[in-house]
Amino acid sequence: SAVISQKPSRDICQRGTSLTIQCQVDSQVTMMFWYRQQPGQSLTLIATANQGSEATYESGFVIDKFPISRPNLTFSTLTVSNMSPEDSSIYLCSVESAGETQYFGPGTRLLVL
Amino acid sequence: LAKTTQPISMDSYEGQEVNITCSHNNIATNDYITWYQQFPSQGPRFIIQGYKTKVTNEVASLFIPADRKSSTLSLPRVSLSDTAVYYCLVGDGRNYGQNFVFGPGTRLSVLP
Numbered sequence: 001s002a003v004i005s006q007k008p009s010r011d012i013c014q015r016g017t018s019l020t021i022q023c024q025v026d027s028q029v030t031m032m033f034w035y036r037q038q039p040g041q042s043l044t045l046i047a048t049a050n051q052g053s054e055a056t057y058e059s060g061f062v063i064d065k066f067p068i069s070r071p072n073l074t075f076s077t078l079t080v081s082n083m084s085p086e087d088s089s090i091y092l093c094s095v096e097s098a099g100e101t102q103y104f105g106p107g108t109r110l111l112v113l
Numbered sequence: 114l115a116k117t118t119q120p121i122s123m124d125s126y127e128g129q130e131v132n133i134t135c136s137h138n139n140i141a142t143n144d145y146i147t148w149y150q151q152f153p154s155q156g157p158r159f160i161i162q163g164y165k166t167k168v169t170n171e172v173a174s175l176f177i178p179a180d181r182k183s184s185t186l187s188l189p190r191v192s193l194s195d196t197a198v199y200y201c202l203v204g205d206g207r208n209y210g211q212n213f214v215f216g217p218g219t220r221l222s223v224l225p
Contacts, residue, residue, distance in 0.1 A: 041217075042200070042217050042218055043157070090154075101159055101162055102147075104149075105156050106155060107154070107155065
């Protein structure tokens with residue numbers, strides 16, 4: 001299985017600011033994904049991070065709010081832009097590995113004041 | 114897009130076997146069934162995956178009937194540390210992220 005790290009593990013931010021979350025994998029992977037998990041809720045897919053091209057966003061998520069980079073096969077970033085308290089959540093990256101399986105990072109806990 | 118239905122919560126006692134059933138009536142031919150475990154403040158952890166019949170690994174078994182419209186995750190002899198939320202997902206790796214929709218999951222509480 002892939003080993004995934006995320007930075008920062010948590011942060012407290014002021015509204016109107018932006019935060020960039022990093023996701024690093026210990027091996028090259030084709031598919032990387034970003035999820036959001038609001039307190040007490042299930043996970044919601046934000047987008048698929050495509051290496052060498054623009055990310056593919058799910059309904060309800062847009063590039064201006066959640067710009068994503070994927071410069072290579074082991075790294076991706078998600079930026080939460082112009083934050084509001086409603087963006088307070090856990091943000092998780094995941095990768096596809098070993099066929100039909102996703103492996104998740106530890107998550108980034110974000111609190112927006 | 115296959116949709117899953119699971120019990121919202123379950124209680125069990127230490128040492129018991131726990132079976133969590135997931136319904137996925139409109140599962141597609143290419144869909145796999147995957148179960149994840151999530152502890153508070155952690156990312157989901159892969160438990161087991163299967164396509165049909167029975168799959169067993171060191172932590173769990175997965176039973177899938179011939180029609181594949183449901184699946185049952187079996188946890189043998191649970192301990193307090195198995196208290197977590199368990200998610201059942203069905204999806205097709207060709208459209209991976211879009212098809213892996215997390216439902217509300219089953220919150221398992223293991224009591225002493």
